[in-house]
Amino acid sequence: MSLKLAYMGIEATDLKAWRTFASVIGFHIEEADDALLFRLDEKARRIIVRRSSEDDYAYCGWDAGSSEAYAARIDRLRAGGVEVTEGDAFGARERAVEGYATFVDPNGFRQEIAYGIQEAKTPFKSEFMKDGFSTGDGGFGHILVKVADYRASEAFALRFLDGKISDHIDLGQGAGRTEMVFIHMNERHHSVAFFEGAIPASKKIHHFMVETPTFEDVGRAYDRVNAAGIPIGVSIGQHSNDRELSFYCVTPSGFWLEVGAGGVRIDDATWSAGAYDSVSSWGHKFGGAK
Template structure:
């Protein structure tokens, strides 16, 4: 299958703060009533903001390539006895898609399979990120989410979305405490979703979402803008060992993070080897407040 991340929906308590935050990454808002939308490419509605108290992920949408793939995913959901519901015409219009079905993963994360994404009225352009973003056959980006059981979450996505494992990271947090992470792909992007089983409860459904710039200098300039604006940095510039992404993590107004990166590797299943890693970073990515 070739499912791609199509869109994210967030419920946010301060939409105006989000508009200011996203402007630092070159994204301009589109307003529809009390909702705010952003795009990063030729698609009309990539990031959806709705006002509300949750300050968390409301849903992740996946784009099916065509009607055959859409039907195949629905059949997989039915075959796995996963409850799913068809979105209304009004809900589909809000998302800028022709149709979608909604279900939940084992962690309660709402997911959607969409078909027929609406094109933007004009192509995306930003003077702040002139190189634009890596989307296309890789989709919008990725999310990382806490999981009660990373293996059960992995097995679920492999079964219903035909996902495949890219690799694992088992990162020591403290003596006797390890973050157990699995990275999954459904297209050439190294991972469209990562699950992390943590030794402590997580406050939100979402740890971070990732956008990938085409040019490394766009990441560096965004890093400078974010720091100059006084936005909290969760992790400083660094590079991951598995997807080779050079990135930093900025804290959104809702408390989860945006990873802004460059240079992620593409996964070609015929040649790809699944590996285990024991650290999140090759270099950098120091936590805010960590000693130099």
């Protein structure tokens, strides 16, 4: 079974700020001891924001699909010389899974394999996103990570996570060069992407993305974010490779959130990986510039 991005953990010094932020975006918000739990759909958990002395990404979890597939993934990682640590009961409850295990890739990107992803016991509820976000067979979204050696992370994802290359983007020349790879595990154009180069990223990830059902949802979220005074990282535009119409805003933990719609879905029987020299076909002005 193909992997799906099931959940993500975040460290935060200000849970109140995250609660306000999540409300503006349209997440379903629940509370636990020293943590906020955000839902995007019918699943019990998608984003876990735990109080910490740090503000940063903590982990992401891949849905293995079954206990047998989960065990096989762990065996495969360990056979390849990757250190794997199985999680405890508290961590499983917080993630709303039956079991999980953690590992890191060659660039230190922390990930988890999990199984038994639980359904929520109550309906999704949001003032702004009545029908929730677009997840399904594509998982909850994607993550972009700045690394020292993107080819090493690419090779790891292809070998151990059965990822496939969607495309590459190369920007600039010399000291200003940035190289990116986009990797899919399922029909979503990419569940994870890695880059190295000149684009700044002070946190463990550059951004994570959630997808809305319609373009109108993106526009309305953009208006809400502006009205709430949340900093805009990049204004509305459309990406050249996955065709996602989106904008980026700054989360309370310092990395960015991309809110988008209309992303490409991949059929491996017909897909051919491409190469691009631009991130966007229009819009996407940094700093929200008009």
